[in-house]
Amino acid sequence: MPDSRRPRSGNRRDEAARLAVLHAADDLLVEHGFAALTVEAIARRAGVAKQTIYRWWPSKVEILLDTLIEDSAKRFPVPEGKATAEAIRGYLRAFARFLTRDPAGKVLLALLAQAQHDPATAESFRERYLGPRREQERALLTRATEAGEIAPRLGPDAALDALVGPLVYAALTGAAVPRGMVSALVEDVLKPALPAN
Amino acid sequence: MPDSRRPRSGNRRDEAARLAVLHAADDLLVEHGFAALTVEAIARRAGVAKQTIYRWWPSKVEILLDTLIEDSAKRFPVPEGKATAEAIRGYLRAFARFLTRDPAGKVLLALLAQAQHDPATAESFRERYLGPRREQERALLTRATEAGEIAPRLGPDAALDALVGPLVYAALTGAAVPRGMVSALVEDVLKPALPAN
Amino acid sequence: MPDSRRPRSGNRRDEAARLAVLHAADDLLVEHGFAALTVEAIARRAGVAKQTIYRWWPSKVEILLDTLIEDSAKRFPVPEGKATAEAIRGYLRAFARFLTRDPAGKVLLALLAQAQHDPATAESFRERYLGPRREQERALLTRATEAGEIAPRLGPDAALDALVGPLVYAALTGAAVPRGMVSALVEDVLKPALPAN
Amino acid sequence: MPDSRRPRSGNRRDEAARLAVLHAADDLLVEHGFAALTVEAIARRAGVAKQTIYRWWPSKVEILLDTLIEDSAKRFPVPEGKATAEAIRGYLRAFARFLTRDPAGKVLLALLAQAQHDPATAESFRERYLGPRREQERALLTRATEAGEIAPRLGPDAALDALVGPLVYAALTGAAVPRGMVSALVEDVLKPALPAN
DNA sequence: TAGTAAGCGAGACGGTACGTCTCGTCTTTCT
DNA sequence: AGAAAGACGAGACGTACCGTCTCGCTTACTA
Numbered sequence: 001m002p003d004s005r006r007p008r009s010g011n012r013r014d015e016a017a018r019l020a021v022l023h024a025a026d027d028l029l030v031e032h033g034f035a036a037l038t039v040e041a042i043a044r045r046a047g048v049a050k051q052t053i054y055r056w057w058p059s060k061v062e063i064l065l066d067t068l069i070e071d072s073a074k075r076f077p078v079p080e081g082k083a084t085a086e087a088i089r090g091y092l093r094a095f096a097r098f099l100t101r102d103p104a105g106k107v108l109l110a111l112l113a114q115a116q117h118d119p120a121t122a123e124s125f126r127e128r129y130l131g132p133r134r135e136q137e138r139a140l141l142t143r144a145t146e147a148g149e150i151a152p153r154l155g156p157d158a159a160l161d162a163l164v165g166p167l168v169y170a171a172l173t174g175a176a177v178p179r180g181m182v183s184a185l186v187e188d189v190l191k192p193a194l195p196a197n
Numbered sequence: 198m199p200d201s202r203r204p205r206s207g208n209r210r211d212e213a214a215r216l217a218v219l220h221a222a223d224d225l226l227v228e229h230g231f232a233a234l235t236v237e238a239i240a241r242r243a244g245v246a247k248q249t250i251y252r253w254w255p256s257k258v259e260i261l262l263d264t265l266i267e268d269s270a271k272r273f274p275v276p277e278g279k280a281t282a283e284a285i286r287g288y289l290r291a292f293a294r295f296l297t298r299d300p301a302g303k304v305l306l307a308l309l310a311q312a313q314h315d316p317a318t319a320e321s322f323r324e325r326y327l328g329p330r331r332e333q334e335r336a337l338l339t340r341a342t343e344a345g346e347i348a349p350r351l352g353p354d355a356a357l358d359a360l361v362g363p364l365v366y367a368a369l370t371g372a373a374v375p376r377g378m379v380s381a382l383v384e385d386v387l388k389p390a391l392p393a394n
Numbered sequence: 395m396p397d398s399r400r401p402r403s404g405n406r407r408d409e410a411a412r413l414a415v416l417h418a419a420d421d422l423l424v425e426h427g428f429a430a431l432t433v434e435a436i437a438r439r440a441g442v443a444k445q446t447i448y449r450w451w452p453s454k455v456e457i458l459l460d461t462l463i464e465d466s467a468k469r470f471p472v473p474e475g476k477a478t479a480e481a482i483r484g485y486l487r488a489f490a491r492f493l494t495r496d497p498a499g500k501v502l503l504a505l506l507a508q509a510q511h512d513p514a515t516a517e518s519f520r521e522r523y524l525g526p527r528r529e530q531e532r533a534l535l536t537r538a539t540e541a542g543e544i545a546p547r548l549g550p551d552a553a554l555d556a557l558v559g560p561l562v563y564a565a566l567t568g569a570a571v572p573r574g575m576v577s578a579l580v581e582d583v584l585k586p587a588l589p590a591n
Numbered sequence: 592m593p594d595s596r597r598p599r600s601g602n603r604r605d606e607a608a609r610l611a612v613l614h615a616a617d618d619l620l621v622e623h624g625f626a627a628l629t630v631e632a633i634a635r636r637a638g639v640a641k642q643t644i645y646r647w648w649p650s651k652v653e654i655l656l657d658t659l660i661e662d663s664a665k666r667f668p669v670p671e672g673k674a675t676a677e678a679i680r681g682y683l684r685a686f687a688r689f690l691t692r693d694p695a696g697k698v699l700l701a702l703l704a705q706a707q708h709d710p711a712t713a714e715s716f717r718e719r720y721l722g723p724r725r726e727q728e729r730a731l732l733t734r735a736t737e738a739g740e741i742a743p744r745l746g747p748d749a750a751l752d753a754l755v756g757p758l759v760y761a762a763l764t765g766a767a768v769p770r771g772m773v774s775a776l777v778e779d780v781l782k783p784a785l786p787a788n
Numbered sequence: 789t790a791g792t793a794a795g796c797g798a799g800a801c802g803g804t805a806c807g808t809c810t811c812g813t814c815t816t817t818c819t
Numbered sequence: 820a821g822a823a824a825g826a827c828g829a830g831a832c833g834t835a836c837c838g839t840c841t842c843g844c845t846t847a848c849t850a
Contacts, residue, residue: 011794034314049797109313116310117231153381162363169362184350193390208825246828428708443823510704511625547775559760560753578744582779602799640802
């Protein structure tokens with residue numbers, strides 16, 4: 001049994017330090033906003049040396065990405081099996097809830113924001129987060145279309161932007177997502193009255 | 198008659214300095230990104246003392262807001278008279294063009310991003326930019342609905358988020374806005390097949 | 395009779411402004427020290443525009459010099475007639491009192507100090523203050539020597555430094571000038587036991 | 592045995608940086624005067640970050656004090672053993688030489704000057720420099736008096752002011768210290784013809 | 789069972805930008 | 820033409836973080 005008072009250090013990566021950093025970053029973002037999220041503040045809060053952070057993460061953005069990837073997989077995984085309209089609706093509802101209710105939703109918004117300021121963040125964010133998720137989402141839509149559940153006027157990527165965009169935009173501008181919005185989006189975007197055109 | 202080629206203006210605000218700052222900020226944002234947009238750099242580029250900037254603007258964000266408000270009014274004014282579906286489509290096309298083609302579109306994205314990092318920016322951005330424009334846009338939609346041109350399933354604010362959100366989200370994630378997306382959004386969101394529900 | 399409510403301005407130098415500046419400078423020096431004596435502060439305190447100060451004085455040092463010259467002539471004029479040892483003693487006592495008791499003594503110390511930091515001040519201070527006074531003091535000593543009242547071992551300039559130096563040095567280092575110091579200096583420096591050498 | 596050619600010292604104070612700052616301050620004072628002695632200029636000249644200066648010194652005055660204390664101990668130490676009139680004369684000659692010939696003498700004058708402008712400087716200067724030296728000087732005079740070498744009319748502190756004051760005052764006013772002045776002061780102040788009074 | 793190599797807390801370092809302050813110059817407007 | 824008002828370019832102030840570095844320690848694997 002390791003000494004519980006101080007199992008610190010050694011010559012392998014210290015898991016406790018890793019978690020302390022992730023949680024400190026998350027907490028600081030939620031409590032004081034991205035502006036207060038400096039590497040020094042994270043180190044202070046986590047009780048960790050600055051160098052320990054730089055040893056494992058190239059930037060604070062990557063720390064946030066690590067937490068976001070984990071949290072997203074937990075809170076709103078892309079449905080794998082059943083490709084029904086209802087599954088899509090449920091997924092979007094979970095996403096909207098994550099954005100507007102979950103403290104971790106702030107991380108997504110902060111990274112999307114930071115990607116506008118810094119190309120390296122944009123690259124990482126797309127590569128490690130947006131890209132993989134979009135792939136799964138596209139597959140979901142494709143399966144649903146093939147199953148005849150939906151018949152979007154737009155291609156899968158544009159359709160996803162049309163579904164996700166409004167929710168993200170509302171969150172970015174501080175607007176509430178009104179009850180029924182997700183349903184309406186699914187109806188309008190995924191099941192348009194095609195003959196009308 | 199005042200001399201119109203007044204070089205520097207005594208104890209009144211120096212218009213040349215004001216313009217130099219606005220242009221310097223704009224140029225720096227486009228050329229080097231928001232991260233390089235420091236007050237010192239703006240002052241350097243504009244050939245202006247730092248104090249002259251702080252005298253008139255509380256932060257670099259307000260500088261950008263000033264340029265954005267002017268540019269937006271010029272490049273994609275909200276249609277005032279004719280409230281047809283076609284007018285709305287034209288407006289959204291101009292907006293999409295501004296976001297993706299116009300260098301000044303970067304300013305909008307940067308401010309929307311910065312608003313996520315800093316509550317003061319969020320407040321200013323909403324108050325001075327998003328709010329006023331949204332008001333006009335809402336009026337446009339309301340007039341069009343009353344004229345029977347459109348019949349949105351969603352309320353005006355949610356409908357606008359559903360139209361604008363996808364365009365903004367695409368720009369934020371670096372995705373292209375595919376040809377036909379604006380038309381599809383207008384059809385889907387503003388003229389849904391209501392009886393079908 | 396000029397309008398007493400506001401005889402301000404016109405096209406001749408405003409005497410009220412001149413006096414306000416001199417008094418403001420003096421007061422600020424005494425109240426807050428030389429460090430707080432900025433041209434802006436003087437202008438504020440005197441209720442005068444900054445430019446009015448720069449129009450008439452090349453620097454704040456010259457303002458202080460103006461007040462010092464006036465005050466010195468009033469508080470410890472160099473004795474003109476009687477060249478006795480007693481006259482010299484009296485003069486030095488008045489000088490010591492000015493340095494340690496009179497608020498205006500701070501002006502002398504401040505200018506002597508500033509002369510160390512800035513060659514222009516040194517030049518002005520020597521030219522307009524130290525030089526003229528030293529001339530009179532030298533004459534006093536010469537007359538007293540010729541009258542057989544004193545027999546200094548040192549030349550007149552060195553003797554004056556030997557008399558004035560200790561008083562100034564004590565004031566500069568915040569030491570008190572002990573009772574009897576002036577008498578002892580006069581005895582030691584001006585009436586040494588020459589045969590003993 | 593510790594490696595004596597340790598180039599940079601990890602988390603301990605960097606001695607090279609300390610010396611670079613002291614020398615830069617000294618050089619700048621001598622070359623361009625106290626007015627040009629800004630913390631920024633010192634940092635620039637020393638090739639050191641501004642923060643490194645602020646980490647170790649509360650103000651530029653303390654930097655100068657550090658150099659002055661070291662230099663004074665080297666150039667004109669207070670004689671410790673032999674308390675003869677000759678020892679005192681030698682000490683004063685070394686002091687006069689330091690003031691008028693040695694570039695480091697400017698530091699003493701500058702600090703004495705700055706002490707007039709700023710109470711904090713006065714406090715530090717007295718506490719760290721004037722006080723300790725005066726203590727040693729007083730002891731020297733006391734020993735010499737007890738040994739019958741001198742018989743000053745004034746108390747030790749006043750006598751020291753009477754010896755040092757003229758030299759400092761001459762330096763402050765840019766006057767030369769004439770050959771024989773130190774001797775005359777020692778004779779006049781320390782060996783007055785007491786019975787004659 | 790030592791030696792060694794890596795991780796760690798600590799924190800100094802050279803930099804850069806912050807937002808504030810005062811400088812001395814300038815221009816306008818009023819008297 | 821003098822004066823009040825105050826904007827302006829310039830540049831130093833002292834602070835906060837950046838990302839890099841070195842130190843002295845603690846541990847776990849290797850010889």
